[in-house]
């Protein structure tokens with residue numbers, strides 16, 4: 494369980510060599526905003542067979558829907574899986590990309606997250622029309638939950654609404670910090686759907702770029718992940734067919750935000766692997782540098798202050814790796830619980846930031862310079878303590894899972 498098998502090792506090697514040859518040289522121009530990441534994403538999809546694997550998943554889902562026939566909407570949502578039916582392969586892929594650029598990993602995660610949200614509980618026409626083009630990277634996807642007034646409390650404070658008018662949904666609202674939003678073709682938008690006298694329920698709705706009433710802002714300037722465009726989405730009387738609603742409208746507490754939580758859990762399961770990539774690269778670079786950088790007549794690795802830092806970084810690497818293995822096992826066994834996803838995301842995000850800072854410290858001035866990858870890895874690492882649920886929200890999820898909900 495704690496070692497990659499032969500297939501997973503082969504994937505690791507193939508992705509590493511692709512990323513070193515193609516992604517690493519492209520990162521500086523993408524970071525400066527001179528090139529968008531999407532042409533390279535499409536190339537990666539083709540050359541690593543990622544698009545084929547994802548479309549195969551979609552085709553399998555379509556075949557199942559066909560088998561169920563008219564009762565398609567009664568089907569169980571697709572469980573959280575992974576590429577090639579192996580979540581560890583997904584983890585290895587994200588880890589390898591994030592050794593070079595976590596931002597580029599975010600571009601992939603956001604588009605796949607959008608495609609998977611549509612795939613997991615949509616009708617066949619919605620999957621054909623939107624999930625297949627997004628999962629083959631022909632179209633770029635975005636997944637929009639966060640709003641200016643609804644971040645950690647995304648469900649409780651959500652203002653975006655969808656009014657049902659006969660066969661049409663009319664959306665109004667404002668989403669922010671959405672990965673890929675400035676350039677995405679397909680958006681999964683979460684909104685309070687109001688139908689008749691029933692209480693509104695939060696559901697995801699597919700909206701295509703070009704639909705009147707949907708607009709996006711320019712890429713936001715941010716601390717890190719400069720190669721991952723992030724932006725706002727504006728909805729003003731944006732009308733889409735009612736069929737674009739993903740899943741059923743169930744005015745029950747259980748249904749409230751359940752599709753969003755599935756995608757969030759998927760995100761929380763993917764992000765630890767990305768953090769592992771940061772940690773692994775930082776440890777490798779730091780060990781190599783500490784053995785060769787000479788000060789006071791000896792390699793700096795011989796100073797205990799440096800050696801102990803490396804030892805702590807290695808402990809974090811081992812723990813993060815174990816958590817990523819456990820997450821992949823849990824996904825495969827259908828046992829991915831929010832508690833485990835939160836533990837892994839919290840630990841790996843905190844350690845990615847800590848280890849990246851330590852790596853910069855060990856490299857001294859060289860670590861602070863953009864010529865080395867460490868300062869980007871550190872800036873990108875910080876995102877994982879915020880996106881997909883902040884550290885504090887992960888702690889809250891873990892605390893509630895052991896103590897039960899607060900008695901208020």
Ligand SMILES: Cc1cc2nc3c(=O)[nH]c(=O)nc-3n(C[C@H](O)[C@H](O)[C@H](O)COP(=O)(O)OP(=O)(O)OC[C@H]3O[C@@H](n4cnc5c(N)ncnc54)[C@H](O)[C@@H]3O)c2cc1C
Nearest residue numbers: 636637638639644645670671672879880881882883885886
């Ligand atoms: C680069 C980037 C990409 C992103 N991509 C996407 C995307 O594709 N789609 C999407 O929907 N969202 C995306 N997000 C948004 C992200 O999920 C939110 O930023 C995050 O959930 C936090 O929400 P907030 O920024 O509104 O912070 P707030 O919720 O305002 O939190 C502010 C602070 O208060 C703390 N806090 C809040 N509530 C509690 C509490 N109950 N107990 C203790 N502390 C609390 C938080 O932990 C945080 O420290 C992205 C964010 C970033 C930075």
